Amino acid sequence: xxxxxxxxxxxxxxxxxxxxxxxxxxxxxxxxxxxxxxxxxxxxxxxxxxxxxxxxxxxxxxxxxxxxxxxxxxxxxxxxxxxxxxxxxxxxxxxxxxxxxxxxxxxxxxxxxxxxxxxxxxxxxxxxxxxxxxxxxxxxxxxxxxxxxxxxxxxxxxxxxxxxxxxxxxxxxxxxxxxxxxxxxxxxxxxxxxxxxxxxxxxxxxxxxxxxxxxxxxxxxxxxxxxxxxxxxxxxxxxxxxxxxxxxxxxxxxxxxxxxxxxxxxxxxxxxxxxxxxxxxxxxxxxxxxxxxxxxxxxxxxxxxxxxxxxxxxxxxxx
Amino acid sequence: xxxxxxxxxxxxxxxxxxxxxxxxxxxxxxxxxxxxxxxxxxxxxxxxxxxxxxxxxxxxxxxxxxxxxxxxxxxxxxxxxxxxxxxxxxxxxxxxxxxxxxxxxxxxxxxxxxxxxxxxxxxxxxxxxxxxxxxxxxxxxxxxxxxxxxxxxxxxxxxxxxxxxxxxxxxxxxxxxxxxxxxxxxxxxxxxxxxxxxxxxxxxxxxxxxxxxxxxxxxxxxxxxxxxxxxxxxxxxxxxxxxxxxxxxxxxxxxxxxxxxxxxxxxxxxxxxxxxxxxxxxxxxxxxxxxxxxxxxxxxxxxxxxxxxxxxxxxxxxxxxxxxxxx
Amino acid sequence: xxxxxxxxxxxxxxxxxxxxxxxxxxxxxxxxxxxxxxxxxxxxxxxxxxxxxxxxxxxxxxxxxxxxxxxxxxxxxxxxxxxxxxxxxxxxxxxxxxxxxxxxxxxxxxxxxxxxxxxxxxxxxxxxxxxxxxxxxxxxxxxxxxxxxxxxxxxxxxxxxxxxxxxxxxxxxxxxxxxxxxxxxxxxxxxxxxxxxxxxxxxxxxxxxxxxxxxxxxxxxxxxxxxxxxxxxxxxxxxxxxxxxxxxxxxxxxxxxxxxxxxxxxxxxxxxxxxxxxxxxxxxxxxxxxxxxxxxxxxxxxxxxxxxxxxxxxxxxxxxxxxxxx
Numbered sequence: 026x027x028x029x030x031x032x033x034x035x036x037x038x039x040x041x042x043x044x045x046x047x048x049x050x051x052x053x054x055x056x057x058x059x060x061x062x063x064x065x066x067x068x069x070x071x072x073x074x075x076x077x078x079x080x081x082x083x084x085x086x087x088x089x090x091x092x093x094x095x096x097x098x099x100x101x102x103x104x105x106x107x108x109x110x111x112x113x114x115x116x117x118x119x120x121x122x123x124x125x126x127x128x129x130x131x132x133x134x135x136x137x138x139x140x141x142x143x144x145x146x147x148x149x150x151x152x153x154x155x156x157x158x159x160x161x162x163x164x165x166x167x168x169x170x171x172x173x174x175x176x177x178x179x180x181x182x183x184x185x186x187x188x189x190x191x192x193x194x195x196x197x198x199x200x201x202x203x204x205x206x207x208x209x210x211x212x213x214x215x216x217x218x219x220x221x222x223x224x225x226x227x228x229x230x231x232x233x234x235x236x237x238x239x240x241x242x243x244x245x246x247x248x249x250x251x252x253x254x255x256x257x258x259x260x261x262x263x264x265x266x267x268x269x270x271x272x273x274x275x276x277x278x279x280x281x282x283x284x285x286x287x288x289x290x291x292x293x294x295x296x297x298x299x300x301x302x303x304x305x306x307x308x309x310x311x312x313x314x315x316x317x318x319x320x321x322x323x324x325x326x327x328x329x330x331x332x333x334x335x336x337x338x339x340x341x342x343x344x
Numbered sequence: 345x346x347x348x349x350x351x352x353x354x355x356x357x358x359x360x361x362x363x364x365x366x367x368x369x370x371x372x373x374x375x376x377x378x379x380x381x382x383x384x385x386x387x388x389x390x391x392x393x394x395x396x397x398x399x400x401x402x403x404x405x406x407x408x409x410x411x412x413x414x415x416x417x418x419x420x421x422x423x424x425x426x427x428x429x430x431x432x433x434x435x436x437x438x439x440x441x442x443x444x445x446x447x448x449x450x451x452x453x454x455x456x457x458x459x460x461x462x463x464x465x466x467x468x469x470x471x472x473x474x475x476x477x478x479x480x481x482x483x484x485x486x487x488x489x490x491x492x493x494x495x496x497x498x499x500x501x502x503x504x505x506x507x508x509x510x511x512x513x514x515x516x517x518x519x520x521x522x523x524x525x526x527x528x529x530x531x532x533x534x535x536x537x538x539x540x541x542x543x544x545x546x547x548x549x550x551x552x553x554x555x556x557x558x559x560x561x562x563x564x565x566x567x568x569x570x571x572x573x574x575x576x577x578x579x580x581x582x583x584x585x586x587x588x589x590x591x592x593x594x595x596x597x598x599x600x601x602x603x604x605x606x607x608x609x610x611x612x613x614x615x616x617x618x619x620x621x622x623x624x625x626x627x628x629x630x631x632x633x634x635x636x637x638x639x640x641x642x643x644x645x646x647x648x649x650x651x652x653x654x655x656x657x658x659x660x661x662x663x664x665x666x667x668x669x670x671x
Numbered sequence: 672x673x674x675x676x677x678x679x680x681x682x683x684x685x686x687x688x689x690x691x692x693x694x695x696x697x698x699x700x701x702x703x704x705x706x707x708x709x710x711x712x713x714x715x716x717x718x719x720x721x722x723x724x725x726x727x728x729x730x731x732x733x734x735x736x737x738x739x740x741x742x743x744x745x746x747x748x749x750x751x752x753x754x755x756x757x758x759x760x761x762x763x764x765x766x767x768x769x770x771x772x773x774x775x776x777x778x779x780x781x782x783x784x785x786x787x788x789x790x791x792x793x794x795x796x797x798x799x800x801x802x803x804x805x806x807x808x809x810x811x812x813x814x815x816x817x818x819x820x821x822x823x824x825x826x827x828x829x830x831x832x833x834x835x836x837x838x839x840x841x842x843x844x845x846x847x848x849x850x851x852x853x854x855x856x857x858x859x860x861x862x863x864x865x866x867x868x869x870x871x872x873x874x875x876x877x878x879x880x881x882x883x884x885x886x887x888x889x890x891x892x893x894x895x896x897x898x899x900x901x902x903x904x905x906x907x908x909x910x911x912x913x914x915x916x917x918x919x920x921x922x923x924x925x926x927x928x929x930x931x932x933x934x935x936x937x938x939x940x941x942x943x944x945x946x947x948x949x950x951x952x953x954x955x956x957x958x959x960x961x962x963x964x965x966x967x968x969x970x971x972x973x974x975x976x977x978x979x980x981x982x983x984x985x986x987x988x989x990x991x992x993x994x995x996x997x
Contacts, residue, residue: 174686177971179930182964189952189960190697276813283815284937286952303819303938306827307834318816326811400896426901434898441896446889449908451915460907461897512897 066330073324077133084126085112089292094121100305103312116312118301124312127298128320134294135321138205139275142212143267146274149213150220151263155251157221158228169225172218180215184277187211188286201292208287212274219266227259268332272325279321295321347418348375349519349552350399355412357391357398357576359623366623368394368407370576373650376520381546381553383567383584385560385599387620391576392556396522398422399554400437401429417519435465438513438551440542442525444505448497454508455493458515465516480511484541503534507541514545521546524556539566560599564588572596575620575631582656592658594636630661638662679979683972690968694961695738698748699731747962752954757962761944766846767837768936768943772928774850774859775867775935779928780921783871784914787878791886792905802875809872814931818865818938825861833858835940866935870924877920881913888912922978926971 076083086093098121102108115124157168175183191207231237232255240250281287282296283303290297295317302314357369369391376382384392397403399414401421414422421432433439441447449457458477462468468476474493481489484507497505506526513521523542527535543566546553555567563570564584571581572593580593591597598616618635621627627634633643640661648659713721722728729737741747747757786806790799826834838854840847849855885891886909894904933945940946944963951959 174689177926177975178968179927181933182930182967185933185948185952186697186960186964189955189957192952193955193957272811279813280815280934283813284934284949284952286949299815299819306819306823311823314819318819322812322816325813326808329807329811402892402895430895430898430900432898433896439893439896441889441893443889447893449890449894449912451911452908460899460903464897464899464903509893512893516898 063330063334066327066334069323069327070331073132073320073327074136076129077136080126080129080133084123084129086123086126088122088127088130091291096121100310100313102310115316116310118298118310118313119305124298124316127293128295128317131293131295131298131317132320132324134205134288134292135275135278135296135324138208138212138278138294139271141209142216142274142278143271145209145213146216146270147220147263147267150217151224151256153217154221154224155228155256158225159232159247159251159255165225168221172221176218180212180273180277181280183215184208184211184281185284185286187214188281192286201289204288204292208278208281211281212277215277216270216274219270220263223262223266224256224259227262228255231255231258265332265336268328268335272328272332275321275325275328295324346377348377349380349417350376350554351413351415352395352399353413353415355395355398355414356410357394357403358408358410360406360408364624367410367626368576368623369398372412372573372576372578374571374578374581376552376554378519378552379546379550380569381543381555381567383563383570384554384556384573385558385563385570386573388558389620389623390573392558392573393524394576395573396439396524396554396556399520400433400439400522402433402439431465434461434513434518435516436519438516438518438521440506440509440513440521440523440526443529444502444509445529447509448505450497453494453496454500455495458493458508458512461512462515476515477511480515481508483545484508484511484514485537486511502530503538506530506534506538510538510541510545514549514551517549518551520552520554522554522556525558526555527559527562528557535562542566560588572599575626576623577631577659578650578657579632579660580656580658581650582654582658586654586656592653592656592663593632593660594638594662595632596658630659676980679976683976686972687968690965691739691742692735694742694965695735697957697964698738698961699727699734742965747965748958750951750959751956752950752959757958760947760959761962761966762845764942764944764947766848767941768929768932768945770848770850771859771862771866771932771935771941771943772925774863775932776870776921776925776928778863779867779870779874779924782867783874783921784878784917786871787875787917788882788905788910788913790875791879791882794883806872806875809868814865814869814934815938817868818861818935821861821865822938832861834861837942862935862939862941865938866928866932869931870921870928873924874917874921878913878917881916882909885909885912919978922974922981926967926974929970930967 081087088094098110098113098117099119101110101113101117103113103116103124113123113125115128117123118127153168153172157165188207188211191210195203195207228251237250237254240254245253278287278294279296279299282294283300285300288294288297290301293301298317299314299321302310302317305313352375353373355369355372356367359366359368372391372395374382384395386392394403394407398409399421401424403409409422412422413420416432416436421429424432448454452460455474455477458480459470459473462473462476463470466473478489478493481493486492486504486507492500497508500508510526513523521542526542527538530538539562542553542555545551555562557563567584569582570584570587572579572587572591572595574595580587580591580596587596588600591600595616616635621631621634627644628647629645630636630639630643630648633639636643642661646661648661650657650659651663653663719728727734745758747761749755750757750760753760786802790802793799822834825832833854836858837849838856838858839852840849840855841851849859891904891909894908899908929945932941932943933948935941936943936945937949944966947959948963950956951963
């Protein structure tokens with residue numbers, strides 16, 4: 026219905042600026058209220074990152090160091106309740122571990138594993154996507170078939186399996202740091218598919234454009250063409266996927282740790298803290314689980330809000 | 345003069361967007377008599393379809409009718425409460441949309457869609473409605489209607505589907521049919537049949553027809569009168585022979601020049617330079633002035649009002665009655 | 672139709688074969704069955720003998736063939752922790768998981784469709800905005816946190832519902848059901864909500880988006896032009912067209928529900944396959960992990976196949992194109 030669609034025409038006549046300009050233009054202008062929510066989310070995310078980075082300055086103790094934990098300080102309620110004790114603002118757990126310090130250090134682990142997992146998944150996915158899209162043929166078919174099959178399984182199941190296999194292969198050699206590595210690999214292997222699909226799609230489109238043909242004509246080698254010319258064009262969508270996947274990666278790490286297949290009690294992440302605290306829920310010591318839970322929920326919620334905003338801003342059509 | 349079936353007076357339709365309020369229809373007036381076919385012609389974006397939608401009360405927010413009156417057989421139907429205008433739609437006004445492929449719900453049998461419409465507007469029983477649906481399908485020329493009634497839309501060709509859509513539009517014996525580009529999406533070979541069908545139905549039932557199209561050929565062979573629209577206004581309206589043979593408005597002249605005729609093969613088709621302005625950038629004065637070959641100063645400042653010229657009516661300063669000599 | 676079904680079936684078999692290779696690789700290489708069966712003082716000769724008796728010195732291909740044939744008969748080896756056949760362990764736990772998954776899916780569909788339709792039709796009401804907020808939380812909060820929150824509210828604080836287990840179960844042949852007792856129903860409420868919440872938000876968002884999309888289509892406009900009542904348009908035409916893709920997605924999601932029950936079952940100590948699997952991961956019980964992978968894949972692949980075929984039954988357009996292709 027051509028005539029009925031008149032009002033829409035005013036919108037699609039803007040000059041085709043870069044996606045960044047478009048993002049600034051569409052969103053901050055478009056819905057102030059939504060932006061305000063996004064600002065808050067961005068501020069909270071930034072706060073969490075700062076807390077994690079400066080954890081060792083902010084915390085009253087190092088919760089990973091058994092020597093600093095004293096059993097006589099165990100199960101103290103938060104400071105504002107009747108039995109609260111300084112300096113334990115959010116109380117302590119069974120081990121005499123300060124809950125706030127444990128959250129700060131746990132946050133550090135959760136963010137580190139999440140970021141590293143996303144980077145690993147991104148690197149793997151982008152590389153496979155570039156290869157599949159650029160070379161096509163059998164390589165493409167094999168990679169995308171694997172992607173199809175894997176996409177039908179939930180990431181958590183794949184991460185659990187990778188984790189179980191790693192445990193079985195490494196056995197007792199698995200200390201805290203290598204557990205960290207295993208988690209990053211498990212998350213990376215669970216989340217690469219989306220990157221690969223997106224990059225492959227863009228490569229297929231870009232491949233046929235003139236500038237790539239021109240680059241081929243002047244004899245640029247294939248990897249150079251892909252990294253210098255094709256990849257930059259896919260950065261927008263990749264950024265969106267990475268942001269949303271950061272939240273997913275943190276959830277996955279927390280879930281693995283909660284299930285007892287992630288970070289051990291001696292070096293707890295937020296998920297581990299929640300698993301430990303869950304055991305004391307019935308005893309009335311709610312703070313051991315509540316504060317790590319709130320920290321995790323707040324972190325994920327604000328990253329998700331950022332991701333939503335980013336997606337809408339970069340691709341207004343999806344709204 | 346008998347009362348017209350449809351009477352539109354000074355209709356204005358606005359779309360309120362974030363950036364501005366756009367006036368898609370600006371002071372449109374016309375009548376359609378019983379049994380008459382009025383063609384509405386113009387480029388896409390001229391406001392033809394919006395006019396049709398306004399009449400049937402289907403302008404959705406952010407659009408709204410901001411001024412003017414619409415009367416159907418003497419009763420005002422703009423600004424009716426939603427429930428009352430719903431009773432008018434389908435019963436007193438039938439509508440035919442452009443694309444028969446998407447006008448029918450793909451998951452319902454066509455019979456069910458017709459029966460549903462009949463039963464919404466009448467007290468017929470299920471079986472009586474089904475008999476009527478079969479009669480209607482036969483009337484619009486669908487072979488073996490008693491079998492086809494249980495088919496799904498995808499089992500019909502484009503032309504056949506448009507016949508079903510027409511059957512749906514006439515199933516409650518409406519006084520007025522609005523056909524919005526009913527043949528645009530169809531094969532050329534089918535277009536003539538559909539046009540003939542609409543014309544025949546209008547004649548047989550005495551229904552008034554508003555035929556929206558950008559196809560001057562269709563207008564010339566189907567309509568009694570024609571309204572040429574430009575930028576949300578009627579540039580010229582009058583009996584079809586007059587407007588086609590002797591267009592007055594410079595835009596109508598250009599439009600008629602764009603009809604290829606078998607007789608004038610040696611003549612080059614006249615083209616109007618430029619394109620219709622966007623709604624957000626309609627020039628002051630006459631909206632056609634930037635493209636007009638006869639433009640003079642007044643056209644850039646003052647909006648021309650419709651002026652009677654015999655049986656035609658034209659909105660152009662060129663036809664101002666003898667004022668220039670007097671002054 | 673037959674050719675279509677056959678092609679889909681062959682694809683499904685292909686996927687199962689691929690998963691089978693992975694399961695076998697895990698079974699054979701990740702966990703050495705011999706090490707699990709012997710003590711430290713078993714001599715090398717004895718180890719070799721066990722190795723031979725288990726057929727572990729045969730060519731890999733032969734071993735895979737054997738594993739494959741056994742798997743076809745639901746023989747997945749012996750659990751390291753329980754010293755029991757994996758298949759009987761899984762069979763014992765399966766009813767609990769399936770009941771939980773089914774109740775959770777029904778909850779997710781009913782609540783998700785109602786909320787989705789409401790928020791599509793009454794877009795700017797407070798309730799619709801509340802639903803949007805709930806959906807954001809449902810997508811953001813990790814499942815186990817929601818479970819813990821529910822336990823804290825309804826089990827610890829209010830004491831209305833049990834915090835773990837299935838309640839009383841009734842044996843119906845080999846199937847044990849908790850759905851025939853009051854305590855069973857009480858026990859399933861919180862796990863089902865926890866498990867279904869994510870799917871519910873998914874379905875709600877999908878219904879809302881699809882419904883808004885459908886309401887913009889030409890046939891809805893034409894239905895309005897025909898003067899049909901708003902109710903007939905919304906709940907007849909629009910809803911029916913909305914539900915076709917929604918039911919597909921919900922069906923496909925059933926496999927995920929079963930996989931996600933790993934987390935819910937751990938939080939609520941629900942005696943299902945998921946809990947068994949988590950314990951297997953914690954204790955490096957490879958045969959259970961491999962078997963669970965195969966079982967879940969089988970469920971996934973079967974559901975995908977069934978949904979693909981059912982889809983053609985629901986949508987008349989596909990029915991005939993598929994019929995023509997056949």
